[in-house]
Amino acid sequence: MLVRLKTRTFRRAAIFAVGFSISATILDPVDVRADGSLDSIKVLQKLTSGDDSTQAASKAITQLSKASDVTLIQSLTAMKGATPVGRNWLSGLANSLYRKSGKSQTAELTKFMEDASQDGEARYLVFQWLTTNNALLRKELLAKMNQDSSPELRFLAIDEAMKVKLENKDLSVLLDAARHPSQVVSIIEKLKELGVTIDQSKQLGFLPDWRLIGPFDNVGTVNFDKAFQVETDWARGATKDEYQGKTEAVTWKPHTTAAPDGVVDLAELYNKEKGCIIYAAAEFDSEKDQDAEIRLGCINGNKIWVNGKLVISNEVYHTGTQIDQYAEPIRLKAGKNQILVKVCQNEQKEQWAQDYKFQVRICDATGKAILTEGR
Amino acid sequence: MRLNMHKFYKSSWFAFGLTVATLSQQMTAKADWPMFRGPNAGSVGIDSKLPTKFGGEAKENIAWRTELPGRSVGGVIVVGDQAITTSSSGMDQRRLHLISVNSKDGTIRWQQEFVARGRPFCHPTSANAAPTPASDGKHVFAFYSSNDIACVDLEGNLVWYRSLSTDFPKAGNDVGMSSSPVVLDGVCVVQIECQGDSFAAGLNAEDGKVLWKLDRPKQANWSSPTIVKMLDGQQVIVMQSSEDLLAVEPKSGKILWKKELRCSTIPSSFAAEGKLFVPAGGLTAFDLSSVGTGPSKLWDNNKLSSNACSPLVVGKNVYTISRTVLACGDLFSGESKWQTRLADAKSIWSSPVVAANNLYVFSDDGRCFVVELGDKEGKVVATNELGEAVLGSPAVSGNAMYVRGVSSLWKIAEK
Numbered sequence: 001m002l003v004r005l006k007t008r009t010f011r012r013a014a015i016f017a018v019g020f021s022i023s024a025t026i027l028d029p030v031d032v033r034a035d036g037s038l039d040s041i042k043v044l045q046k047l048t049s050g051d052d053s054t055q056a057a058s059k060a061i062t063q064l065s066k067a068s069d070v071t072l073i074q075s076l077t078a079m080k081g082a083t084p085v086g087r088n089w090l091s092g093l094a095n096s097l098y099r100k101s102g103k104s105q106t107a108e109l110t111k112f113m114e115d116a117s118q119d120g121e122a123r124y125l126v127f128q129w130l131t132t133n134n135a136l137l138r139k140e141l142l143a144k145m146n147q148d149s150s151p152e153l154r155f156l157a158i159d160e161a162m163k164v165k166l167e168n169k170d171l172s173v174l175l176d177a178a179r180h181p182s183q184v185v186s187i188i189e190k191l192k193e194l195g196v197t198i199d200q201s202k203q204l205g206f207l208p209d210w211r212l213i214g215p216f217d218n219v220g221t222v223n224f225d226k227a228f229q230v231e232t233d234w235a236r237g238a239t240k241d242e243y244q245g246k247t248e249a250v251t252w253k254p255h256t257t258a259a260p261d262g263v264v265d266l267a268e269l270y271n272k273e274k275g276c277i278i279y280a281a282a283e284f285d286s287e288k289d290q291d292a293e294i295r296l297g298c299i300n301g302n303k304i305w306v307n308g309k310l311v312i313s314n315e316v317y318h319t320g321t322q323i324d325q326y327a328e329p330i331r332l333k334a335g336k337n338q339i340l341v342k343v344c345q346n347e348q349k350e351q352w353a354q355d356y357k358f359q360v361r362i363c364d365a366t367g368k369a370i371l372t373e374g375r
Numbered sequence: 376m377r378l379n380m381h382k383f384y385k386s387s388w389f390a391f392g393l394t395v396a397t398l399s400q401q402m403t404a405k406a407d408w409p410m411f412r413g414p415n416a417g418s419v420g421i422d423s424k425l426p427t428k429f430g431g432e433a434k435e436n437i438a439w440r441t442e443l444p445g446r447s448v449g450g451v452i453v454v455g456d457q458a459i460t461t462s463s464s465g466m467d468q469r470r471l472h473l474i475s476v477n478s479k480d481g482t483i484r485w486q487q488e489f490v491a492r493g494r495p496f497c498h499p500t501s502a503n504a505a506p507t508p509a510s511d512g513k514h515v516f517a518f519y520s521s522n523d524i525a526c527v528d529l530e531g532n533l534v535w536y537r538s539l540s541t542d543f544p545k546a547g548n549d550v551g552m553s554s555s556p557v558v559l560d561g562v563c564v565v566q567i568e569c570q571g572d573s574f575a576a577g578l579n580a581e582d583g584k585v586l587w588k589l590d591r592p593k594q595a596n597w598s599s600p601t602i603v604k605m606l607d608g609q610q611v612i613v614m615q616s617s618e619d620l621l622a623v624e625p626k627s628g629k630i631l632w633k634k635e636l637r638c639s640t641i642p643s644s645f646a647a648e649g650k651l652f653v654p655a656g657g658l659t660a661f662d663l664s665s666v667g668t669g670p671s672k673l674w675d676n677n678k679l680s681s682n683a684c685s686p687l688v689v690g691k692n693v694y695t696i697s698r699t700v701l702a703c704g705d706l707f708s709g710e711s712k713w714q715t716r717l718a719d720a721k722s723i724w725s726s727p728v729v730a731a732n733n734l735y736v737f738s739d740d741g742r743c744f745v746v747e748l749g750d751k752e753g754k755v756v757a758t759n760e761l762g763e764a765v766l767g768s769p770a771v772s773g774n775a776m777y778v779r780g781v782s783s784l785w786k787i788a789e790k
Binding site: 048050051054055058061065084087089091092093095096099124125128151152155156180314315316317319320321322325 | 444465466467469470485486487488489490492496497498523525527531532533534535536537538541542545548549550551569570571581582583584585595
């Protein structure tokens with residue numbers, strides 16, 4: 001009997017060990033002791049999109065909601081390394097578990113929230129639980145978080161810090177910490193009130209220097225996907241000085257925007273031309289090979305290529321714009337990187353549909369500016 | 376043997392208890408105001424009596440007010456004793472909240488929270504939490520401008536979640552989306568119309584599977600799908616756009632009929648008295664008794680137009696709001712009867728509701744105009760101030776009105 005029991009225990013342990021090692025890269029450091037729950041959490045962590053994935057997750061969360069061996073901390077810990085969709089499922093599970101037992105786990109939750117190695121979204125969730133109806137605690141915690149690894153917690157902390165009057169030195173610290181453009185702009189405005197001028201365009205990493213060519217034809221809004229010769233020539237690194245435009249020959253024109261938000265106003269530069277396309281080329285000199293993001297704000301149809309690769313494409317006209325409206329990861333190579341922006345205007349006549357402009361910046365994944373060499 | 380019988384009795388009682396509990400739950404879970412504009416999208420609180428005067432400095436007839444995280448321009452639904460609404464908060468309004476409030480005392484019963492995986496951007500006056508949630512009395516479906524959709528049970532436990540922008544990456548509109556979902560025959564229907572991935576879809580209420588998907592015109596559209604009961608008793612989903620008006624079978628997505636029609640893209644359609652009222656060319660009425668290729672047109676009247684609010688019917692009249700003008704027409708002939716300007720009203724985005732022949736409409740500065748509806752005139756009998764912006768449509772349940780302000784939820788009832 002004893003042998004039999006031990007064998008069973010060994011088998012379970014072995015199965016658990018195998019299962020754990022298979023999933024260790026995703027699950028670590030979750031310690032879920034029941035195989036069923038372990039499998040269910042794995043399903044939630046890996047979720048992407050589509051019907052099969054959703055149905056599998058629906059079954060998994062039903063299993064987890066019935067399991068007695070899944071703890072709140074485990075569900076939060078599992079968010080680390082999970083897919084974005086998976087994190088939302090795990091957040092749903094965590095919220096339910098918090099209602100059942102969370103209020104008796106303040107110490108564990110505080111420890112989790114203060115552990116910067118845990119998933120930022122999970123820590124933000126816990127921060128809210130801990131500070132709802134406790135303004136004093138909220139203030140105390142945020143006072144230490146303006147350099148937090150979680151962009152959301154950092155954003156809250158800077159918002160909180162900005163509620164009081166600050167001196168130059170404090171504002172400079174916040175400016176260094178801030179990543180969201182709205183906060184960067186607010187801090188720069190406050191510094192300006194104190195007599196300190198900051199180059200906002202440089203602080204955010206906007207590209208000010210462009211070469212523009214156009215207009216090319218987009219009457220009927222039909223040429224978003226048409227590769228004009230200038231586009232194909234640029235892709236092979238051999239552009240000419242002059243091309244046939246919409247109505248006449250057009251040439252490259254250098255343009256440097258002085259706008260603090262990096263906006264290049266094509267409507268102003270091209271006499272409010274409608275039904276047209278302008279190309280804008282820029283060069284970015286990177287000090288090293290590095291990961292980065294290219295971020296675009298544009299109220300018109302747009303495409304961006306970096307070093308010949310299409311990275312952004314949106315056939316959308318006049319439905320709002322803002323800094324960082326579109327963001328995509330790119331790989332910068334050491335030295336010169338070539339950027340081409342295609343901006344398409346349609347022919348809408350409404351007063352609110354006349355803007356024709358774009359703004360591009362280069363930054364790291366957190367939003368901190370990466371500047372071209374020499375700037 | 377005795378033990379087995381005991382087990383049998385126990386399991387029988389257990390089963391009986393479970394049945395009673397299930398029935399009881401279904402009965403108590405009856406959705407009083409289950410989706411945008413309430414039962415049948417009628418916007419009318421049947422047999423409800425609401426105070427005409429409320430709010431102000433005296434907080435007259437305010438049963439409770441509960442502050443909620445973030446902001447919302449959507450509405451509120453009532454399911455049993457829960458008033459349920461959504462919020463969006465945090466950086467770029469990426470935090471998505473679904474909140475149930477006890478209708479009796481305003482305490483928060485449960486909350487769920489997610490992070491937007493689609494585009495969270497919108498006009499500064501709007502919010503990611505713009506669509507009104509929906510319920511089938513068993514589930515609650517929370518939908519957001521970012522095209523994230525979550526289904527929870529009535530205790531707030533997650534049943535399923537989908538990021539429709541992960542499935543369809545070009546779905547979205549950076550002015551903000553606002554079409555509210557509806558649920559019918561076990562299918563949650565969403566209408567996501569924009570210049571990118573533009574579609575309507577029916578999702579299985581139980582597990583979120585996309586049962587059907589219809590390509591839609593690639594134009595921005597903020598109107599909501601509507602449940603319409605045809606005269607043969609069949610319930611269908613009606614959707615409108617700047618190009619068409621169509622009815623689909625909820626389980627299959629089969630198009631039952633389709634008309635080319637330039638409909639408004641903000642206010643939504645609804646059916647009453649065997650007619651379908653569509654904000655198009657002002658207001659256009661269709662006869663639901665004529666099916667086949669689609670209902671035939673009865674009348675239209677460009678003086679009964681709606682810029683944002685959805686129209687409604689009370690008695691023999693149809694009512695519309697354009698900017699700040701409330702207009703009344705005969706629902707049979709379409710002839711205009713009267714119109715009245717809501718003096719000093721600012722922008723009105725919140726679709727009105729009616730209780731006991733009084734129409735309640737909020738302007739976006741939080742003032743509620745109470746209009747006594749008559750055949751000859753509409754008389755403003757009270758103007759009430761909440762002191763908080765209101766852009767979502769209220770819910771009426773029992774003798775109470777639930778109002779979703781931008782940052783809080785209010786219950787208004789006679790004290």
